[in-house]
Amino acid sequence: MTELLQKQGVRGQLHRPEGDPVAGLVLTHGAGSNCDTKLLRAMAEGFVERGVLVLLFDLPFRQRRASGPPHPSRAAEDREGVAEAVAVMRDFGPEPVWAGGHSYGGRQASMLAAEVPAGIDALLLLSYPLHPPAKPEKPRTDHFPDLRTPAVIVHGSKDPFATTEEMESALELIPGTTILVEFDGARHDLAPDKFPVVDRAVAAMFDLLQRREK
Structure with a gap:
């Protein structure tokens, strides 16, 4: 079941599984889109089938305007938007609560996890934007040494x-547990209708959950 949600400054879609959820997942979008994308909808469907309560949500920059990229000077507001989405999910009661997103959204979630380690139980990073295209000399990894939250990173071999x-x-810089899920030939959009992105991402997140419970 899917319903629109607007609560505590969070705007998005809540996807409910049948029965009591086994976990909660908040997912957000990249710099050029919103939470209603093919990739995020596919992820929501896959996780709901495994009993996860999923919230797809728009970051604050997208709530302010329908198009256009985020401004770097206001990235902290987007991280606060991730924190608010996590808080809303915790109000619904599932444990654990996972967070992440596609590209820019995943980056902001990972930065929040580095800043507030206890706030997120695990990360799902879809096409993490490690550097701007064709600019490997500008890595976005400053927070990686502080990242102790377990993370699944889904990556395409042709991602620019x-x-x-x-x-x-880059993942060697992260002291927390990481699982890299690689797709040969996939690009930045991960093409969930072409590659088994959802199945493998779901399996990897539950693998993290099992490792934590041992």
Whole structure:
């Protein structure tokens, strides 16, 4: 069941599983879109089938205007938007609560997890934008050494924001547990209708959950 949600400054879609949820997941979008994308809808459907309560939500920059990229000077507001979405999910009661998103949205979630380690139980980072296209000399990894939250990183080998080798090297900077899910030939959009992105992402997140419970 899907319903529109607007609560505590959070705007999005709540996707409910049948029965009591086994976990909660808040997912957001990249710099050029909103929460109603093919990738995020596919992820919501896949996680709901496994009993996860899923919230797809728009970041504050997208709530302010329907199009256009975020401004770097207001990125902290977008991280606060992730924190508010996590708080809304916790109000619904599922445990654990996971957070993440596509590209820019995933980056902001990971930065929030580095700043507030206890706030998020695990991360799902879809096409993490490791550096601007064709600019590997500008890595977006300053917070990686402070990231202790377990994370699943879903990456396509043809993503212009990072090569597989660059991603593997960057993940060595993270002290927390990481699982890299790689798709040969996938680009930044991950093409969930072409690659088994959802199935493998769901499996990897539940693998993290099992590791935590041991």
